[in-house]
Amino acid sequence: KNTICWSNNDLNIKENQSILKETILQGNLVIFPTETVYGIGANGLNPEASKRIYQAKGRPSDNPLILHIADRNDLYKYVRYVSEDAEKLMDAFWPGPLTMVFEKNELVPKETSGGLETVAIRFPKDKTAQQVIKLAGVPIAAPSANISGKPSSTKFEHVLEDFNGRVDIIIDGGPSEIGLESTVIDMTGDIPTILRPGYVTKKMVEKVLKYTVQDVSGTKPTGQVKSPGMKYTHYKPKGEVLLIRGSIEKMAAYVCEQKIKLEGHKIAVICESEYQELFNVNVVPLGSKDNQLQMAHNLFSSLRDMDKESVEYIYIHYLNKDELGYALMNRLEKAAGYQILDL
Numbered sequence: 001k002n003t004i005c006w007s008n009n010d011l012n013i014k015e016n017q018s019i020l021k022e023t024i025l026q027g028n029l030v031i032f033p034t035e036t037v038y039g040i041g042a043n044g045l046n047p048e049a050s051k052r053i054y055q056a057k058g059r060p061s062d063n064p065l066i067l068h069i070a071d072r073n074d075l076y077k078y079v080r081y082v083s084e085d086a087e088k089l090m091d092a093f094w095p096g097p098l099t100m101v102f103e104k105n106e107l108v109p110k111e112t113s114g115g116l117e118t119v120a121i122r123f124p125k126d127k128t129a130q131q132v133i134k135l136a137g138v139p140i141a142a143p144s145a146n147i148s149g150k151p152s153s154t155k156f157e158h159v160l161e162d163f164n165g166r167v168d169i170i171i172d173g174g175p176s177e178i179g180l181e182s183t184v185i186d187m188t189g190d191i192p193t194i195l196r197p198g199y200v201t202k203k204m205v206e207k208v209l210k211y212t213v214q215d216v217s218g219t220k221p222t223g224q225v226k227s228p229g230m231k232y233t234h235y236k237p238k239g240e241v242l243l244i245r246g247s248i249e250k251m252a253a254y255v256c257e258q259k260i261k262l263e264g265h266k267i268a269v270i271c272e273s274e275y276q277e278l279f280n281v282n283v284v285p286l287g288s289k290d291n292q293l294q295m296a297h298n299l300f301s302s303l304r305d306m307d308k309e310s311v312e313y314i315y316i317h318y319l320n321k322d323e324l325g326y327a328l329m330n331r332l333e334k335a336a337g338y339q340i341l342d343l
């Protein structure tokens with residue numbers, strides 16, 4: 001397949017706008033930037049289009065897609081009920097990196113909702129994302145634009161690597177601003193429940209609602225899970241990943257030992273930039289320990305770098321879980337398959 005690549009400015013050209021609209025209405029795939037990560041999008045009201053997304057990603061068909069809208073009023077077209085609390089969260093965080101789960105109505109096909117009676121809705125802040133949705137004239141179902149199981153894409157080059165020749169259009173919006181996927185919160189129960197942590201933290205939600213909400217995102221997946229996405233392997237580089245909890249000096253000593261034991265193998269460390277000098281192996285710095293936003297911005301890219309350099313053993317320093325650190329560690333624990341070494 002011949003993939004058309006555009007910069008976000010190319011979307012201001014009339015002719016391209018009609019190509020985009022036609023592509024979506026024909027049920028084909030468009031990759032576009034958002035403020036969180038890149039999304040692989042299609043007409044969310046067309047079952048065949050949603051199926052194409054699952055195929056392209058190699059994603060299990062029971063893992064539901066997020067429906068993206070570009071106008072808050074569109075929400076009421078696709079869901080049965082919107083609580084007062086949901087309205088408050090929208091006032092505070094939309095457009096932005098908060099996805100809310102509602103009871104879906106008959107307009108949303110089962111293919112889009114992964115067979116569930118609920119649907120996740122997100123109103124992204126990114127202008128290009130909004131433009132794509134508006135031009136299409138339909139809500140856009142879009143999971144993160146990565147092959148299932150791989151780290152999400154936060155750069156145009158990541159998207160090309162996974163999908164060049166497999167989708168119709170790719171729009172380059174530069175590096176994703178936030179770099180972590182949206183917070184997902186289930187609004188269908190008695191108490192709102194965070195299913196996936198993100199830039200919008202539990203604390204931020206509670207500040208708006210003025211009560212304590214539930215968070216099931218930290219539970220290691222076993223048996224019954226609330227969000228289908230929780231039970232699948234995620235973000236995994238090809239090499240073996242180990243999270244190391246404890247002082248950075250102890251970690252440096254451990255890595256030094258491993259370097260001798262694993263002679264001839266490729267080893268790398270991912271850690272806060274301040275500690276880079278302590279290691280005698282290849283280090284990919286995440287960003288300053290005092291700058292969680294920077295670490296979020298670099299996280300998926302550094303995991304992808306591991307594969308680019310064919311690293312076989314990856315040692316990652318366990319980060320402070322405060323605030324955004326909670327979402328960062330959620331991704332890293334998954335990348336490590338929950339393998340943690342306490343030193």
Ligand code: TXA
Binds near residue numbers: 119181184
């Ligand atoms: O930031 C984001 O949310 C990005 C950009 C492209 O918008 N999208 C994204 O989509 O991360 P995806 O498909 O990779 O992750 C969606 C998550 C999955 O964990 C999925 O299981 C959960 O949301 N989800 C979607 N619909 C749901 C539903 N009805 N009930 C529970 N969880 C749901």
Ligand code: MG
Binds near residue numbers: 143152
């Ligand atoms: Mg994803």
